[in-house]
Every structure is written in C-alpha cells, then in structure tokens.
C-alpha cells in the first residue's frame with residue numbers, strides 16, 4: 009500500500025504540529041532516505057548539464073517503476089516523467105522542481121516560454137515553477153530561490169494507475185546565505201485519471217521560527233484573447249502598476265475575468281476553486297486546499313513576442329506563514345480538465 013501520494017491522505021490544515029513521515033511499503037514503491045542528487049556544498053547548487061546524464065541514470069535505476077521514468081531532458085537535465093493508462097502524462101525537472109509538461113489525452117495544457125533556458129542555473133520559465141520562500145517583491149530575489157535549486161527525488165509509487173513522485177528541497181549554503189533557516193520542502197506530483205495533482209509540505213527543522221510566502225506560478229497554454237477565469241467575483245484585488253510596481257486596490261466585479269491588456273493582479277482570500285477557459289477549447293478546474301490567494305498574470309506587450317500564447321493562474325499564500333520549530337504547512341492543488 010502506498011500512502012504517499014494518495015489524494016486526501018495527509019494533513020490538509022494550514023498548520024500541522026507533526027510532520028508525518030510518508031511511509032510507503034510494497035513492491036511497486038521505492039523510497040530513499042538521505043539520497044541526494046549532488047552534495048549541497050556548491051554555492052550555485054544547480055545541476056550542470058554535463059553531470060546530469062549520469063546522475064539521471066542513477067536516479068532512474070532507483071526510482072523508475074511502471075508509469076515513471078527518469079531521463080535526461082533538455083540541456084541534459086534530469087526529468088521525471090509520469091504517465092498513466094488514461095493517457096495523461098507529465099514531466100518534472102529536478103532543477104527547480106518544476107512541472108514543465110502536462111498532457112491530458114495527448115493535449116499539452118501547460119506552457120513553457122520560448123525564452124526558457126535549461127542550463128541548470130537560471131529558473132526554467134514556464135510550467136509550474138515554485139515561488140519559495142518569497143513570492144516577492146521582498147528581501148530576497150523575486151520569487152525566491154526554490155525555482156533555481158536542484159531538488160532530489162525521495163520516492164516514487166504507482167498504486168491504482170496513479171503514478172506519483174515526491175521531491176524534496178532542503179536548506180543549503182546557497183539558500184542560507186539568503187534566508188538563514190533550516191527547512192524541508194516536500195513536493196508530491198501525481199496523475200489521477202485526467203487530473204494533475206500536487207501537494208507541498210513546508211517544515212521548519214530549525215530551532216527558531218521562520219516566515220515565508222509562496223506560490224505555484226502556473227503557466228497555462230492559452231489563446232489570450234479567449235481566456236476567462238471565473239470564481240473571483242466580489243474579491244478584494246490588487247493590480248500591480250506596470251510602471252511604479254505599486255499595488256492599487258480595487259474589487260473584482262466580473263463573473264468572467266478576461267485579459268484584453270496587461271494584467272498583474274492579486275486576489276486575496278480566493279475561493280478553493282476557480283475555473284479557467286484557455287481560449288483553445290479547454291476548461292480547467294483548479295481546486296486547492298491551503299493556497300489562500302490567487303494571482304493572474306499576462307505581460308501583454310511587455311513580452312510582445314509571446315504573451316498571446318499563455319496565461320498565468322497562480323495559487324499563492326501571500327500573507328506570511330509563520331512556522332515554529334517542527335511545525336509544517338501543507339497545501340494541495342488539483343487541476344482537472346472539465347468536459348463541456
């Protein structure tokens with residue numbers, strides 16, 4: 009029985025006193041304790057393309073099971089690939105712990121920007137990047153460091169045609185130089201039927217409290233002129249002025265939010281479900297537990313070559329979460345294609 013990635017398993021409250029170790033047993037599950045892609049001693053802490061092919065071969069030996077492969081992806085970077093019998097597939101790069109592809113019935117639903125680089129140093133621009141431990145702007149780099157660190161695989165499982173991988177990011181020299189706290193982030197990604205599911209758990213393993221903000225900065229493939237997002241009417245929102253970068257407060261009065269121009273808007277206390285129509289004929293439900301806020305972003309003419317092809321609908325936690333030593337915080341997101 010693999011308890012690891014089953015939807016509904018694990019704490020769903022915002023603060024959990026205990027960080028329950030994910031115990032997995034059974035022939036189809038493999039897990040490892042203390043396994044690391046690379047020692048976290050290098051200031052850059054990034055997987056270099058020249059090293060990653062052999063690294064991914066090693067990981068592949070340990071973690072490849074039915075429905076899960078580990079390959080060398082673009083730039084030779086290690087990528088974990090999940091697929092199930094319902095013809096759903098997704099890919100997660102260990103560099104940044106970013107989901108770069110999710111196909112439902114063969115159709116790609118995420119977007120990787122054409123200017124994305126796979127050099128193991130810069131963040132991969134697109135898919136579902138992490139913003140942690142800061143959404144930004146703030147004291148450290150915009151969107152934090154998690155998206156440019158190397159995550160490690162700690163477990164894979166596949167029960168009932170639900171392939172799942174769990175990644176982990178721990179503090180290291182590079183992160184402590186910016187944010188001097190000891191932490192563990194566990195991030196599970198799984199395919200359940202047609203759905204893409206994630207769970208993120210942040211644990212304070214330091215002796216002092218820390219606070220963080222975070223987001224899943226999801227880039228969806230879209231035809232921007234046909235995009236609508238519903239579920240946000242009546243919410244307080246903040247538009248980031250493209251010039252001054254200052255937030256301007258207003259309230260949403262539309263049932264369907266559209267993108268006829270630059271949009272960079274934060275919605276506080278968003279509902280647990282919003283619905284995205286991507287303008288390409290797909291309707292996606294984004295359902296979450298613990299991600300209290302939402303961000304909509306399309307750069308419009310500030311990225312005039314490719315703004316038309318994507319929209320970011322981000323699940324965020326923008327009021328700082330403070331964790332006491334040994335406390336943890338959990339959030340889940342399920343993205344489901346809806347048939348209409």
Ligand SMILES: O=P(O)(O)OC[C@H]1O[C@@H](O)[C@H](O)[C@@H](O)[C@@H]1O
Pocket residue numbers: 133134151225248272273303305322
């Ligand atoms: O770092 P990326 O992927 O280019 O995204 C940048 C954008 O990310 C969004 O989340 C912010 O609301 C924008 O203000 C910001 O410009």
